[in-house]
Amino acid sequence: MAAAPRKNGLLEEEEEVVRSSAPPAGSALLPPLYLPFLPPHFYQPASSHEHKLNFKKSKQACLSYIQDAMLQKQWKRAAEFLTFYVESLEKDYSKEHVGPSEMIWRIGTEILCHHSHSSIKEFNSFMEQMKTLGVKRYLKVCLEHVFHLLCNGLIDEAYQNLSLAESWRFGEQTVIQDKEIKLIQAYRGLLDYCKWSKQKNMLLEHGQDGFEDLSVEQEMHSCFRKAAVNLKEIIKIPGVWDQFVKCYVDLLEFYGDHNEARQVLQEYAYNPKFPANPNAHVYLYQFLKRQGESKKSLISALKNLHDTVPSHELMIDFHLMLQKSKKRKKRRLGLEVIFAVLDYAGWKENVKAWSCLAKQLKQIVISEKHLDWLKQEWSSRKDWWPAFHFSRYLGKKNWQENQSLSYEKALVAGILLGKDGKYFKYVSHQGCKARMKRFRILKKFVHKHNPVYMRISGLSESSGQP
């Protein structure tokens, strides 16, 4: 057991007197002055094997140097340490989850992408080596390679690489990596689509000149077939395939296969095996709109979108559509939708959204019907909307920046918070001062309907006031 350092009183050599209770001579005089600060590596606890360096520890240290360098974008330094780290390949039996060979692949790719002296040629040769290094992720490496080529605009090379990867056969590994194979095929399909799209545009241009080229047209159709086969395959697997779906639908629509397109989009949007994906509903809605489908089907598509993303920009369209409906239930939903939109900060200064809300509120107030809807929507918001939307500060800011916004908001604020609300008071005062007619009308309107405010905020019942 080691004792903490203790300091004791002065003792003369000759006399052996115990004077431990006396204050220490030195420390009483001085406050602790210069405590030495030790560098961080001194703070590491000394383990019994700290000084025994072995292969693994050495390579781990090397790896952390690489990570540091990469985080600081010191690509040259990262490359330097990587040259020493690659040795760990000779010890790689791929038992660990992320073995050295995967590390080297990922780190090397990153360095080659960012290092100023690297070239696409070098990148290619690195990737070829990585492909031979691990058959277990052969196709992943291929895909990564292709992405890099695409980012550098080398579409033909990318296409070639995809074709090569597709024909790769390696015993059972081919079976194990079937997901990757599907992706490879899908990306090849995507590139086929790009080719098709290019040829289509060319033909459309030349077509106007009365020029027809059969071979181009044939090639275009063959591209279509190749693309369609592969794209169709990938979107059968549950997943997020926005790009593939869009391209496939575009192909189908061009060739007039609207039923297939609708089926694909509906499957993509409604199949519960697929992850929730707002875009799926957007694509479906856009398709239905293009097809001139009935309001009912449009509304149901948007309803789904509303459920997942209540702040989506299509919600304004949705609200307007619902407003026009004759059914009370739908108009009720419209109110819900527009309130929900304005819960999000992104919409805070959107005049359109505010005018939609103002319009519907005005209708409700004038008709004095459905005040209960209003009351219900407001009850969950009355705690935080005043601070979120209707502070005096915002009133001032909106007034200075956008008067029509402040008009719409003031109308809403006046109805929801009464004539004494900060926002309404400020804006209507400014409006009247500027002698603007619509603000005077607004003021009158709010004053007239002030009791509504009492009713929706539950004041009239509880206090018995009119």
Next chain:
Amino acid sequence: MDEEATRDFNERCAQCSEVNWGLTDGGRFYCRSCHNVTERTREVVNTDFITNTRVQTISKGSRKQEKTDGGCEWYVCEGFQLVLKKQAEALEALGVCPQMKDEVLWNFWRCYLQRSKQAYCIRPAGETVKALSPQVCDSSTDVDSDPERPSLLHVLSLSESEGDLQTDNSFASSTSKVSECTSLCSGSVDGSLYLKKNQKEKLRMTMPMTLSFCYMALLWLREPVTLSDLLRFVVEGHIPYLNVFQHFPEKMKLCGVDLKIFCVESWPAYEEVYNKMLELAVFLELPRFPDITDSCFLHPDMLCMKYLMEANLPDELHNWTCRVVKKIGIGDVDFLTLVPGNKSTAKVKYDILAAAVIVVVLKLLFLLDDKYEWLLSDFAEERNKNNKEGDPYFEFQKWYKVIKCSLDAKQKKLDEERAKYLWRCEKPLFYSAKMKSKVLKRRQMVVNLQNQFGKLAGSVRPAEKPNPSSFQLSWSEENTDGSCFHGHSLKGILQEKCGLLKPMNPDYWLCTVKLCTERSCGHLAHYSREEDFPQSYHFVLRLFSFLLRIQPSYIHDEVCVIEQKLFNKKFYKKAKIQHRSKEIKRPKNNIIKTM
């Protein structure tokens, strides 16, 4: 190695006219091509280091010359002999006297072979090679992660249980049998048996033990090399250790279990090498080692001087280290000299002992309680400002700043070097022939990648080997920046009393009140960063830990031991006084007065 022994015999064989001679156990030459034995015998017994030690191999019949892979038969101990030879040559090149290689180490090794019954002995009839379950391999030479190993060993142990490797007569046939069935798993003849032998009575040779041999020889000759120096030279690559097998002759093929024996995956650890050295000295039944007198480099007074210089401390401190050494008798010949097997004598780690003495002296003079040393430093600074004559007074603060700066830089460099250490050589090893192409392909890929990223890194290759030096930090008075403290005076911290200079510091604190027993917990004392020691103390320990490349706890342990010796009597008396008078409630609150 027969080649060496038969080097001088150049006549052609009468039968096949080859010049390819081996030695029989009768000392006669035999032709290794046609196995024709001549009448000629060796005239001189060659005591050259690398002579025919494998008497046994010959008694087992002629060395089977060519295996299918073009390698020759060889034994594990021959491999170690080559390693020792390389290491001894390297030490000689570093300036160690040639005696070490040709006499001392050679004799130790011969003695080891004899005692471990590997050579220079008649194999006792009836000795069985027990096929025990494979022993856990040494941590530093591992191929643990090789997935193929267990199954192979399993096959091996089966095949051995049927073979009776019992008598000399049957040995010749059975070795070939073993080597045939083990050719997959070891290149050497006895590699697979080697790891299995019951090692209770025999000290099995390992790679770290080659360094124990070297250190023992150095110690025997009282060469000015400490163990920490030796290990540092190994790490810096001045002494072959890692990948030493690449110096083996072409015909000595390593594979299978040999990798486990000769492949090194970690740097040698101080304790391991030191303890093996002690064991070895006992095993060889060596007599008392030559005396370590005060004129020897390993004497604490000498080493303290060296470390004081390296730590950039005033020369005057040497006076104080000598006084401490004298007072507790750690400079005595009997204390310092190694007597193998004598349990009552201390086992001295010279380098650690000297460093600990310096730490104790620093504590005596400066207290190192994070207050007093800075107070003294302030006084010295004040005085140096006002008085420029004579040697400047030693300022602890200034010294701390200079050392810390230098240490930080060196430590950072060392850490990076460790991360950049290249462990593999150009000649890769493979476990079996089956793996060969795979291993070579890997090697090629590593080289390719090293080239590719080396280019991106501005072709930074591993740092040049530093010149071998026993000094890692050097300070020179010629530097005018005042960063050298060797000539600084201790006047500010000493006071004259009765014509004697005494330290001003009246106090001392003990690192521990009681030493643990090594038997109960393996350590004498316990040190860790979290412990509530003053920062200055930590700093000083780290400094010496860096210089010796060992853990700070080793030095701390030694500091505790020295303190016990220095204060034990007084402390004991005090405790009794306290106990009797019951003035102090906490008996741990020991009071120590300085010397």
